[in-house]
Amino acid sequence: MLDSAPTPAERLPDLVGDAVLAPRTLPHDAALYLEAEDVDVSSTTAxxxxxxxxxxxxxxxxxxxxxxxxxxxxxxxxxLANADDEAGPFLSDEHGDVTAERVRRTANAAM
Incomplete structure (x- = not known):
């Protein structure tokens, strides 16, 4: 069974006045939905x-x-500077392999 709730595009005309100023990047289909509901859509760089x-x-x-x-x-x-690849195909240091997860955790801990 399809959801009978209105989509955001269908609800939008009820949320705006008779006219809206929109950036030029407003999706074309959104502008069409508004215009179909008699909302004047104008482009602006404001x-x-x-x-x-x-x-x-x-x-x-x-x-x-x-x-x-x-x-x-x-x-x-x-x-990375303190790791080496001499023990195998992966970078490692005294704490083990330097994995992507370890790199992420290192960055997060420093931030």
């Missing part, structure tokens, strides 16, 4: 202007994320 500058808290969050990523990459680089 969202680009609004996002052209980040606020101070947004910038600090980006910087925090960048610092965390750098710590994670440094830890992974150290793990």
């Amino acid at each position: 969202h680009l202007a609004a996002r052209a500058r980040k606020t101070a808290p947004e910038l600090e969050a980006v910087r925090d994320a960048q610092r965390a990523a750098e710590r994670g990459m440094a830890a992974v680089a150290a793990l």
Whole structure:
């Protein structure tokens, strides 16, 4: 039995007014659903202007994320630099094989 609940596209016209401003990247079928319900759809670049500058808290969050990523990459680089492949076909160190899971955990722990 098919679900009779309306899809998001079917609910959308009830959630907006008579007209919407949408980015040019709005999917064509979404625009058609709106227009079929007599909603005027216009393209705008206003969202680009609004996002052209980040606020101070947004910038600090980006910087925090960048610092965390750098710590994670440094830890992974150290793990790989200290590993060797002399004991077999895989990289290993005194703690065992350097697996993808171990690399991921090393990065996460450093972040």
